[in-house]
Amino acid sequence: MMTNQTSEFILLGLSDLKYSQVPLSLLILFVYVSTLAGNLLIISLVVSDSRLQTPMYFFLGNLSALDIFTSSVSSIHLLFDIFRRSWLILYSSCIAQVFFFFCFGVTEAFLLAVMSYDRYVAICHPLHYTTMINIQLCIRLASGVWVIGSVCSSVHTICMLRLSFCGSTTIPGLFCELYQLIQLACSDTSLNYLLLYLHMVCFAVAVFLITFLSYVYVFKTILRIKMKDGKLKAFSTCSSHLTVVSIFYGTGVFNYVRPKNKGFLEARMVSAVYAILTPFLNPAIYSLRNNEIKGAFYRGLARVGFRP
Structure with a gap:
């Protein structure tokens, strides 16, 4: 088995954008801080407001x-590199980025599928919802998706460790991604590509079908509701999640299915949308489109003495 022959990579980041580094870094910093604030606000509301439990x-x-973890993996090292004016990343740090980003991506895909099933039961079987979906089942499902994400990422990362990097060590992206490192390897990558294809077929397609079929039945049920107010109320319970699912799959497919011979600038823009902008949009979507989240926010303000 070949061994790794490099201890560090050159992460392209924003290094070649001389006149745009400062405004772009400020924009990324603003998006990252906003992502932290928005998602932490949602977590605090869910934990503190009994109506959201x-x-x-x-x-x-x-x-x-x-979303907080994904944004942190992709943003913190990039901002740190800009601050210290160095574009080197240690081999161990790069592998860690690959592991965590892949883990969080797989976990989010499965979590969105579980949330789709939850909306399916709530809309299509409302009388049995409390018996079919309970807190014990939720904990098991949430734990399961985190375990699946960790196991899948561990398998890919372990297979990555067997690769040798003896040629170009410049990563044309904002952070280390699995597919980019496989392309840079100078040893046999057939096992890595096989695992990626199996992952796409066995997991990605299955997760997508669960999400897609759940919403097929949801929309069929909504269309059968005769009262207009009932249709609007039923659709409002899943519109936010449907928007988040559309953004997640839309940016993910565009990021990984697009032609790989495109320029470095386009590749980085796509990665930024997928890894930095999407976690920023999710809390905004749920806050603007979900009346219960807005109600919990106003109740929280009232508890601290501020009445909007």
């Missing part, structure tokens, strides 16, 4: 935690 918002709290 339901399965739907339990899963939303997990989603907010994932």
Whole structure:
């Protein structure tokens, strides 16, 4: 087995954008801080407001935690590199980024599928919702998706450790991604590509089908509701989640299915949208489109003496 022949990589980041580094770094910093504030606000509301301690918002709290972790993996090292004017990243740090980013991505995909099933039961079987979805089941499902994400990422990361990097060590991105490192390796990568393809077929397709079929039945049920107010109320309970799912899959597919011969600038823009902008948008979507979240926020303000 070949051994690794480099101890560090050059992470392209924003190093070649001489005149745009300062405004772009300030923009990334603003988005990252806003992501932290928005998702921490949702987590605090879910924990502190008794009206939000339901399965739907339990899963939303997990989603907010994932958004914080994903944004931190992709943003902190990039901002640190800009601050210290160095674009080197240690091999161990790069592998850690690959592990955590892949882990959080897989976990979020499964979590969105679980949330879709939760909306399916709430809309299609409302009378049995409390018996089918309870807090014990929610904890088991949430724990399960975190375990699946960790196991999948561990397998890919362990297989990554067997690769040798003896040629170009410049990573054309904002952070270390699994596919980019496989492309840079100078040893046999057939096992790595095989695992990626199996992952796409076995897990990504399955998760997508669960999400897609759940909403097929949800929309069929909504269309059968005769009262207009009933339709609007039913749709409002899942519109935020449907928007988040659309953004997640839309940016993910565009990031990993697009042609790989595109320029470095386009590749970094796509990665930024997928890894930095999407976690920023999720809390805004839930805050603007969900009346219960807004109600909990106003009740929280009232508790501290501020009445909007």
